[in-house]
Amino acid sequence: MDHDRIVILAHEKFPDRAKTALGVMRYGDQEVAAVIDRDKAGTRVHDHTTTVDDAPIVDSYAAAAETVDGDVDALLIGIAPIGGGFDESWRPDVRNALADGNDVVSGLHYFLEDDEEFATLAAEHGADLFDVRNPHEGLTVAEGRSAEVDADVVLTVGTDCSVGKMTTTMEIVEAARDRGIDAAVVPTGQTGIMVEGWGNPVDRVVSDFTAGAVEEMILEKGDEHDLLVVEGQGSIVHPAYSAVTCGILHGAMADALVLCHEAGRERIHGYESFPLQDVDEYVDLYENLASTVHPSEVVAGALNTKDAADDADAAAALDRFENELGAEATDPIRFGADPIVDAIEAEVLE
Amino acid sequence: MDHDRIVILAHEKFPDRAKTALGVMRYGDQEVAAVIDRDKAGTRVHDHTTTVDDAPIVDSYAAAAETVDGDVDALLIGIAPIGGGFDESWRPDVRNALADGNDVVSGLHYFLEDDEEFATLAAEHGADLFDVRNPHEGLTVAEGRSAEVDADVVLTVGTDCSVGKMTTTMEIVEAARDRGIDAAVVPTGQTGIMVEGWGNPVDRVVSDFTAGAVEEMILEKGDEHDLLVVEGQGSIVHPAYSAVTCGILHGAMADALVLCHEAGRERIHGYESFPLQDVDEYVDLYENLASTVHPSEVVAGALNTKDAADDADAAAALDRFENELGAEATDPIRFGADPIVDAIEAEVLE
Numbered sequence: 255m256d257h258d259r260i261v262i263l264a265h266e267k268f269p270d271r272a273k274t275a276l277g278v279m280r281y282g283d284q285e286v287a288a289v290i291d292r293d294k295a296g297t298r299v300h301d302h303t304t305t306v307d308d309a310p311i312v313d314s315y316a317a318a319a320e321t322v323d324g325d326v327d328a329l330l331i332g333i334a335p336i337g338g339g340f341d342e343s344w345r346p347d348v349r350n351a352l353a354d355g356n357d358v359v360s361g362l363h364y365f366l367e368d369d370e371e372f373a374t375l376a377a378e379h380g381a382d383l384f385d386v387r388n389p390h391e392g393l394t395v396a397e398g399r400s401a402e403v404d405a406d407v408v409l410t411v412g413t414d415c416s417v418g419k420m421t422t423t424m425e426i427v428e429a430a431r432d433r434g435i436d437a438a439v440v441p442t443g444q445t446g447i448m449v450e451g452w453g454n455p456v457d458r459v460v461s462d463f464t465a466g467a468v469e470e471m472i473l474e475k476g477d478e479h480d481l482l483v484v485e486g487q488g489s490i491v492h493p494a495y496s497a498v499t500c501g502i503l504h505g506a507m508a509d510a511l512v513l514c515h516e517a518g519r520e521r522i523h524g525y526e527s528f529p530l531q532d533v534d535e536y537v538d539l540y541e542n543l544a545s546t547v548h549p550s551e552v553v554a555g556a557l558n559t560k561d562a563a564d565d566a567d568a569a570a571a572l573d574r575f576e577n578e579l580g581a582e583a584t585d586p587i588r589f590g591a592d593p594i595v596d597a598i599e600a601e602v603l604e
Numbered sequence: 605m606d607h608d609r610i611v612i613l614a615h616e617k618f619p620d621r622a623k624t625a626l627g628v629m630r631y632g633d634q635e636v637a638a639v640i641d642r643d644k645a646g647t648r649v650h651d652h653t654t655t656v657d658d659a660p661i662v663d664s665y666a667a668a669a670e671t672v673d674g675d676v677d678a679l680l681i682g683i684a685p686i687g688g689g690f691d692e693s694w695r696p697d698v699r700n701a702l703a704d705g706n707d708v709v710s711g712l713h714y715f716l717e718d719d720e721e722f723a724t725l726a727a728e729h730g731a732d733l734f735d736v737r738n739p740h741e742g743l744t745v746a747e748g749r750s751a752e753v754d755a756d757v758v759l760t761v762g763t764d765c766s767v768g769k770m771t772t773t774m775e776i777v778e779a780a781r782d783r784g785i786d787a788a789v790v791p792t793g794q795t796g797i798m799v800e801g802w803g804n805p806v807d808r809v810v811s812d813f814t815a816g817a818v819e820e821m822i823l824e825k826g827d828e829h830d831l832l833v834v835e836g837q838g839s840i841v842h843p844a845y846s847a848v849t850c851g852i853l854h855g856a857m858a859d860a861l862v863l864c865h866e867a868g869r870e871r872i873h874g875y876e877s878f879p880l881q882d883v884d885e886y887v888d889l890y891e892n893l894a895s896t897v898h899p900s901e902v903v904a905g906a907l908n909t910k911d912a913a914d915d916a917d918a919a920a921a922l923d924r925f926e927n928e929l930g931a932e933a934t935d936p937i938r939f940g941a942d943p944i945v946d947a948i949e950a951e952v953l954e
Contacts (some may be wrong), residue, residue: 398844461809462845490896491854491897497847500849539893546840600732
């Protein structure tokens with residue numbers, strides 16, 4: 255999965271409810287030639303957000319094909335309805351992309367390769383369907399070997415879902431590379447996989463293979479880089495998703511952890527009867543559990559301060575978070591990831 | 605899946621390497637009419653073990669059909685080769701059972717219902733193929749609701765795999781029922797599912813649904829009984845299987861935990877470079893992690909003393925384990941499960 259120039263489908267959701275689209279636009283190497291959103295057709299990306307490169311917004315793949323100069327490689331589905339189904343209103347866009355010989359990349363639970371029309375069109379036109387949420391066949395149980403690789407391994411862990419683990423992972427790797435560190439992302443979720451062009455969707459594998467799916471990636475990349483940053487998922491105290499979190503924690507055998515939190519979050523998102531734990535309790539839980547398999551410490555924190563009124567408010571929230579954490583922290587978006595990379599350099603890299 | 609009288613296939617492995625066969629013979633309600641083992645044909649079960657009811661051992665399903673008086677309902681595959689594949693030398697046994705209209709129950713990773721010959725034979729003869737390791741389609745993420753049921757919930761947890769969690773679960777429920785407590789097993793693995801005739805194979809579900817697969821069972825049975833004992837899997841410090849353990853821990857929202865250990869075990873089985881933790885460390889890990897979702901304490905322990913020289917040695921090992929655990933413990937096979945049920949009655953049941 256390696257595309258140079260793509261069109262991103264984000265009907266009716268760009269930009270605020272198009273997390274995958276924004277993630278790929280912010281962190282992917284792919285050039286985004288156009289965004290498809292029938293509600294915002296005729297405007298441009300920069301009319302809505304300046305955190306990513308500009309591009310025209312059009313109402314359909316057909317319109318994108320007319321608007322865009324030169325070829326594109328792929329159509330990427332950059333949104334997900336609740337439940338992960340395929341919205342039939344997108345069918346003409348996918349159909350037309352395949353008819354042009356372009357690949358289609360999707361993170362939906364509904365696998366495009368199981369759709370008869372799409373499979374036939376893809377075969378006819380030499381296009382590939384990439385269902386990034388469909389784990390490959392060869393996965394198996396972990397052997398406890400991730401610590402054998404040459405690279406040092408850092409894992410982002412969280413106080414909850416959707417607190418910024420993927421973003422923090424990407425920002426750490428970018429900041430490390432800016433210092434000349436040979437760093438790479440180990441992606442575990444759909445957006446990370448789309449950005450990086452490879453990876454195992456760890457939340458969709460057979461439960462017994464959760465740690466194994468992470469170990470496979472670390473063994474594959476761990477001798478090619480000096481630093482691997484594994485994208486964490488969920489939270490170790492999450493009533494539904496802690497299994498995935500725990501499997502990643504033990505599968506990664508990380509040398510260091512970075513704890514991600516959202517300022518002001520007090521209850522588990524979507525599970526409001528469950529309060530978050532105190533920050534120092536998360537540190538103990540993650541360190542104690544990780545260290546039964548491989549010694550690991552929380553060396554830094556990432557605080558998502560998107561709801562802070564201004565930088566001063568954000569800095570105050572960061573101060574409180576650092577005190578609770580007992581380590582340096584930053585908002586990698588607002589203030590940059592350097593304090594995290596400083597900690598990784600000091601505590602992990604030789 | 606409800607069978608009165610079965611034949612169990614255990615070629616070349618009965619009894620010591622036929623864990624599933626022995627589990628079903630020990631705890632299942634089904635009458636076992638014969639065991640199939642070509643290496644031991646002509647002997648009887650009681651020639652090899654007296655821990656279960658006696659039955660003839662024959663060399664094939666065809667021989668069983670000739671030997672056994674009256675009808676049987678099902679052939680149960682009571683062994684698993686490494687990797688969980690289907691051994692082609694068993695094909696005539698399965699074929700003949702289906703041709704007789706008997707169901708076939710299997711916990712192999714190779715699903716019999718995907719085998720064209722078996723699927724055709726089953727359809728022709730009105731027989732059912734039960735692949736107990738194949739999760740049903742409707743599973744989804746947990747909602748954090750297990751604590752809502754009327755029943756109190758106890759979960760067996762372990763210091764490692766294969767320390768006796770399934771056995772302990774069964775023995776607790778039997779001992780509780782002997783006292784008139786309306787108790788039921790919540791099975792999570794293949795043997796437990798075969799014994800009980802229902803259940804979700806939690807180690808084979810999509811990783812995101814691990815807790816949900818447990819919650820579904822608890823919500824289904826939790827208002828019909830006063831005590832549910834959930835069969836635990838793996839260990840929270842296992843390099844490969846901790847994800848499943850963690851998902852069960854949070855999905856069950858248990859009121860109490862029973863810690864299972866094997867006397868003398870010092871290293872993780874099959875992962876010998878990983879030492880076990882101290883017993884009190886397991887107590888802290890399980891209690892701290894469980895209690896982030898639902899308050900829970902280790903109220904008793906189960907020690908597998910099968911390798912002890914005699915009862916005095918076993919009792920000495922039990923004393924040491926109780927001291928480390930800080931709670932009452934027993935070997936439920938050697939000394940009975942009453943001390944565990946005492947603790948459950950004192951600490952959990954009103």
